[in-house]
Amino acid sequence: MRKVKVGIVGASGYTGAELIKILQKHKSVELVFLTSRTLVGEKANKIFPEFPSLKLTFSDTEEVSKNISKEEVDIVFLTLPHEPAIELTHIFYQKGIKVIDLSASYRFKDKLIFENTYKIHHPYPELLQKSVWGLPEFNRTEIKNAQIIGNPGCYPTSISLGLLPLKEIKEKIDLSNITIDSKSGISGKGKKLSEDSLFVEHNENFYAYGLPLHRHTPEIEQFIKLNFNQNVNVLFVPHVIPMDRGIFSTIYIPAENITQNLLDELYHSYYDKEPFVHYIDTIPQTKWVSNTNNCMIHAKYLERNGKIVVFSVIDNLVKGASGQAVQNMNIMFNIEETEGLT
Amino acid sequence: MRKVKVGIVGASGYTGAELIKILQKHKSVELVFLTSRTLVGEKANKIFPEFPSLKLTFSDTEEVSKNISKEEVDIVFLTLPHEPAIELTHIFYQKGIKVIDLSASYRFKDKLIFENTYKIHHPYPELLQKSVWGLPEFNRTEIKNAQIIGNPGCYPTSISLGLLPLKEIKEKIDLSNITIDSKSGISGKGKKLSEDSLFVEHNENFYAYGLPLHRHTPEIEQFIKLNFNQNVNVLFVPHVIPMDRGIFSTIYIPAENITQNLLDELYHSYYDKEPFVHYIDTIPQTKWVSNTNNCMIHAKYLERNGKIVVFSVIDNLVKGASGQAVQNMNIMFNIEETEGLT
Amino acid sequence: MRKVKVGIVGASGYTGAELIKILQKHKSVELVFLTSRTLVGEKANKIFPEFPSLKLTFSDTEEVSKNISKEEVDIVFLTLPHEPAIELTHIFYQKGIKVIDLSASYRFKDKLIFENTYKIHHPYPELLQKSVWGLPEFNRTEIKNAQIIGNPGCYPTSISLGLLPLKEIKEKIDLSNITIDSKSGISGKGKKLSEDSLFVEHNENFYAYGLPLHRHTPEIEQFIKLNFNQNVNVLFVPHVIPMDRGIFSTIYIPAENITQNLLDELYHSYYDKEPFVHYIDTIPQTKWVSNTNNCMIHAKYLERNGKIVVFSVIDNLVKGASGQAVQNMNIMFNIEETEGLT
């Protein structure tokens, strides 16, 4: 079978590195270019010494996006800030090249929600309609036919997978009082320079951030609206953990007339057939999914409190970003869904 | 002024070491003995190489508790498991020696709550009536006159200080739906050997534990009953952070008809006069209180969600254990409350 | 091609887990059993929640070693303490089953060196003669024909690969004054319970250990004797780094009449054809080889001091243990040497 020709645009950050790591061992893919604005001409294995066998050299993002044709590349991953991602998605789409955008720029159907949340004008509302928010366990068929994937955010991935089966019992839960307390490793902040990202500032330290309204909140609310047909104001509080990788989401949902058995059966029925989502009978730990594309979930019904507590863990750089992006690509190109990811 | 003669019983763990550290620099105290069951005859600076100038040798717990008189020691700190703490408190109390017990054995007025929670028979219900749960910012006067202090648990300390001012607006909040998501550094587990306490099991890892009902829950509920006059089933979920020290409690409380201003004024009015509790205008970080007896708190009103979120941080070994124990001792002996603690 | 049938004996530790991780994705291998003394009957994915798809159940080490035949298993990996490894190697060897022993029991040709170093009697000196110390970059041909592999220690692997090319200029260096200062992540200690392996004892801490003579010293000396034909007393000081994985060896060797160019060419000529050893032009970092079977090396000639300093990094659980074991197996069974390892 002809290999899928893949390019990565803006490949210098942590999600870019993770994409390279996955794609290097992917048997059905040929990595044809890496671009960057600042690293043009640099050898990739100089920038990423952890990939000594990587033979590519960084190309210029602007040049590549101008000159490349769909004969040369089948799909492009964008690991860029939101603004350039908007434009470059448009450019590649016009050329007939598929795009998986890892920024938030194509995650929302409603242009206004994006603009209010990210304070950036979005000139392509028609592309928002065509793009697919790509969470395979939720909408595999849509992904298969998509030209543009808005790859889900890391927190929304862990939370959406934690919530999805509950749609079957939506009349027994009160999502209007949902509280989500998430915790993430530091790589979620990316490689941007700021004093509060220095080692000493995070090591042996823990704190919450992002209030009053973290930018991932509307993405979670959009998911709930789609699945539960409810407009809710989600209370979502993220925290940072002094470690590299991993998201742990603790989700509190008022519920009544349910049992632990019901919950267990519900989640098993949703996820036992999934290659990457594992419903287990104990509270999961982030290390159990570290460097994998797995999501592990446990849901506990606390009768005493009238609440369900869902625990959901992922590796923020893999299932929360680059791994999920490759999973989406596999689906789009009829490749075995787990290829490159186990 | 005569120095207070102090003994530490069961001094080999992390809270014992922290007590020694504090008491060594305390100007009004003389440390007269350290005891242990397993380290009898060992030089303390061999067991704690971080205190090279500590000249004591470990005595035998049983011998000391049998032979010591109140002429030889004014107060004893117990850093022991719950069962021996019950008995030794009784023994020292009978001798007229004051006791600060860092276990849970004297934290509850209601013997049944203790027994149901810890699955241990408590033969001295009359001592439970005499003992004082010692959170200085809550009940300084009672502490002053106490013979026995049940030193509060680490989580309950961070949470109680976060809740205390809200008693002034108790009619505007719904404590029956309180959700508490706490996170603690590993030293909170103590020095007990188990495979899941090895470095590799915690490093780069994060998880929740203690469900369905962590043992600190009834202690929090007792505090709420006392202050808010309500019987509530608290939903409390603790997690472990891969670091040594620090507790971060995120407390979610439904509320209405309040403003951020009201909250700020309320907390300031409670805590501005306190030497160790600091209400600040931003989300606190555990590192800001590391190795101190401080508690830092911020409360945020999220109108969109109809909830107050209180953030409260302490060092679990200091304000959450040994520092608070010394603060209690200072109050009991009319010593400057901050002595040894700044 | 028929898959190689593989068993792991004593699979409950960190090297066992790493072996499972590698072998699960190895295309030419079928994992036929895992044994343990203490976990008999337990599902493997209960003990290793990080492998949710692993369907094996732990068998009893003794039963398996008694009853298994060479029709049922082609090769056995032993991740055991030294004493049982001695006996089990003998048992499997007698049955005609190949063995890769990850303990030190079959690393020495000279029985007396083993016995003096490990204080254990070795009853099978004839097996020591047959067994091969398996460092592929050094003795690939011998490995190919071996029945028993004594898999090299983690420190000796990093150090031997750092030294190997220098045999070409042995007359210009003074190995009798070699000083080796190595540093290792904590997983090198294994899963044994002891107070000094608790999280708090290692976190934010660094120290040396193992003097006056760490057990890996004779293994390094045996390598030097074999390659440089010199009996030297190596000065080797290991340290522990507060992190999971990685060994960093800094090797100081007096040298004269050489140049940086000469060094660079020498190392490149040795390693450019190797799939896992990478000579680079800058000081390597342990994270660059984390979770890989790679070794990265840089050698610097300091003319001012008349010394070569060699920097060599590996992941102690992969190239320093389980990865190298699989690399050896691949060679023994004519499988692509990198299979399962990239």
Place this chain on the structure above:
Amino acid sequence: MRKVKVGIVGASGYTGAELIKILQKHKSVELVFLTSRTLVGEKANKIFPEFPSLKLTFSDTEEVSKNISKEEVDIVFLTLPHEPAIELTHIFYQKGIKVIDLSASYRFKDKLIFENTYKIHHPYPELLQKSVWGLPEFNRTEIKNAQIIGNPGCYPTSISLGLLPLKEIKEKIDLSNITIDSKSGISGKGKKLSEDSLFVEHNENFYAYGLPLHRHTPEIEQFIKLNFNQNVNVLFVPHVIPMDRGIFSTIYIPAENITQNLLDELYHSYYDKEPFVHYIDTIPQTKWVSNTNNCMIHAKYLERNGKIVVFSVIDNLVKGASGQAVQNMNIMFNIEETEGLT
């Protein structure tokens, strides 16, 4: 007794914060100003939330240095880059105000060594003659009478204290072949922004740096020249440890005709009277001195190798910088040497 009036210039970094922490609890000192170029007008407890009771506001470095008189401040600590430190030391010295400079600008007697090492012109060679490199255990009397202290570097402090007693047996050791392998926590890098200082770059990572000639090497060589009367080319290789604080120096020195006993007695005779340097009978750990002004040392004679190995640990921010600076101040002002430091 009148309190010593103290100012800190350039107080925004890690050593500045450590100075504030120490001086806040120092009973004989009044902190009269903090300056900065970038934080003028900011409240200090906003910049350092860990000091909620600190009431100062940042002044402008230039204004303060221009207008302050020796009636207003007795001594100034400079925690600045080398170039401004050169000038400001000169300015304060001219006013008759004592200076403790924590940069390298006044550590060398020989202007050329400074200029070659730091590539900065030094216009005040006469001040270099007056200034004192302040290691109390080495030159307490000189410090007492100094107007300017060049506070020693962190690595040189740990190494010099490790070497000092050996001057008594200098004919038995070969310093020309000394090898020093040091390891430091990340706070040693300071707060400067660079991609390689981000959390993810250091966490779970270890490496060497600073070759071919780290800037602290000439400072070590100057110490050796002064004490051992030898010009040696020291081989010094520093590494970074993924933790906040602590330096571990492993020092290898060829030696002959000595015994372990001799070494032990020698070090004890030097250090048993010292309040901060502790010679112990086991290898020290960095955590044992964390957050203290202590240095712990063990020296081991390895007869088999004909080498002494000295292990020396300090907290790089305390004994390696701010604690030692305060110790020097105490000596200069006839204050109890341990005040503020225990």
